[in-house]
Amino acid sequence: MEILIKASQFILSLSLLIVLHELGHFIPAKLFKTRVEKFYLFFDYKFSIFKKKIGDTVYGIGWIPLGGYVKISGMIDESMDTEQMKLPPQPWEFRSKPAWQRLIIMLGGVFVNFILGIFIYIMLMWSYGEEYLPNENVTDGVWVQDSLAMNIGLQTGDKILTVDGEKIRNFAALTLEFINGNNFQIERNGEVIDKKIPTDFISQLMERGKDAGPFLYPRYPFAIGQISEDSPNLNSELKTKDIITSINGTPLKYYDEAEAILSNYKNQKVTATVLRGKETKEISLKITNEGKIGVAFSGIAFKDLERLGYYNLEDVEYTFSEAIPAGWSKSWKTLTDYVKQLKKIFNPSTGAYKGLGGFISIGSIFPDEWSAESFWNITAFLSIMLGFMNLLPIPALDGGHVVFTLWEMITGKKPGDKFLEYAQVIGFILLIALLLFANGNDIFRLFK
Template structure:
């Protein structure tokens, strides 16, 4: 059922983005009186799931869910209609129109993607606002849970000050900043320390597995999650959601402080202070020979941590006027972060190519349960990503056509149809290779 919910959201989001992107080409083509022969969601090699001709245009749904297209008369595109291109240009064809009109048509899809992403982010800011843990409010530093953070030279209680010289606004954004960054600065016991992020950091991150969680966590209290049947403290009076605050009078605020305290009383009977329903209770516990209580700890929501005085969250609400710059800033941050990641993918030494994913990876970022806020957040991100990807100067993409048109406008020389045909084939082969590699990564991770 979870897979079905994820897949449904993915297909809905992808279909919306493809249709609107192609409309960005379709509308200016119609305005410039160019014949549009096809408008398709997905590709229709050999046959279509649905098609209907209205006027000069056949509207349809193909069976290969790798995108969509509009077939504009007189344009060398993925249809590779050589017969049409061999005939003399007609007044209603793309190739007969001035370069500036062709440029607008080519940029139309990208323009729609960027505007859509910005619009969605603005509406999300207006409708939902923002709620997050400011990095500056993590006053007692971070919790180091695995070897990757340790390899970075980070210890429990360190405060992350900057990445690449930039202060971190949201604690939840730390992992992404480390992925995109080259160096960082921490504060430890009042001293500021500069550290480098290894070039193969992303490779190390990928080797942890997809369920490993963030690189760094805020420090949590020692919250009881489960008490197993074989626990020596099964009948001690401990209950799930109890928060252990002291052992034999030695206080602990955070879970990571518990290990050292428990090792000092291993094998002993102790008295623990636990917080339950805002009241402190004393409970006698048996500590094992390896310094364990015999429970499974858990975390609690940030709202509960705020209520208990651990953290102060930022809860921001925006008027529509305030949401416009907030949505724009989020869109810009999304775009620049994506470009940074793309640069690292093309640098083999970073190992970022391991993280390149296809349809399974994209589908997996949607939540297991329907959430309008999450759906539109992901759709806005994908819209900006799709816009940027289509701007890349690869012949089979909009960016490739834009480059050739700009060359014509600057030099006054139009590339020949044969050259454009060969360029389209090369670009298409590159895209298919990239698609196979990305989805191959997905399949490899699935069986790993």
């Protein structure tokens, strides 16, 4: 059922983005009186799930869910209709239009993607605002219990000050900032220390597995998640969800402090102070000869941590006028972060190419239960990602056509139809190779 919910959201989001992207080409084409022969959601090789002709255009849904297209008369595109190009140019054809009109038609899809992403982020800011843990509020530093964090030189209690010289606003964004960054600055015991992020940081991050979670956490209280069957405290007064706040009178604020304190009482009974709901209780605990009490740690939601007085969250509400710059800022941050990640993918030494994913990866980022906020957040991100990818100067993408049109506008020389045909084939092969590699990575990770 979870897979069905994820898949439904993915298909809905993808369909929305494809239709609006293609509308971005369709509308200016119609405005400039250019004939559009087909408008398709998904590809229709050999047959269509649905099609209907209205005027000069056939509207339809294909059976291959790899995108969509508009087929514009007199244009060499993915349809590779070279027979049409052998005939004399007609006034309604793309090739007969002035270069500036062709440029607008080709940029229309990308423009819609960027505008859609910005619009969604603005509406999300207006509707939901923002709630997050500010990095500066993690005053006692981070909890380091992951080998990757240790390998890059971090210790529990370190305060992350900057990544690439930029202050971190949202603590939850730390992993992404390290993915995109090259160096970072910490404060340890009052001393400011500069450190480098390893070139293969992304590769090490992926080796932890997709379910490993963030590599850095804020420091948590000692909350009891589960009492093990062989625990000496299985039938004691200790309960799940209890929070241990002291051992034999020694204050215990954070879970990471427990090991050192408990090691002083091996094979002994101690008196522990626990917080249970709103009550504080004194209970007796047995410590094993290894300095353990036989329990599993439980994470606590940020809201509950705030209620307990550990951290102050930032809860920002926006008026519509305030949501506009906030939405724009988030859109720009999303785009620049994506560009940074793309640069690292093309640098083999980072190992980032191993994380390149296809449809399974994209579908998996949707939650396994419906959330309007999450759905639109992911859709906004995908819209901006799709806009940028289509702008890349690769033949067969909008960006390739834009480059050829700009060349014509600058030099006054139009590339020949044969050149455009070969370029389209090469671009299409590159895209298929990229598609196979990305989805192959997904399948490999699935079996691994």
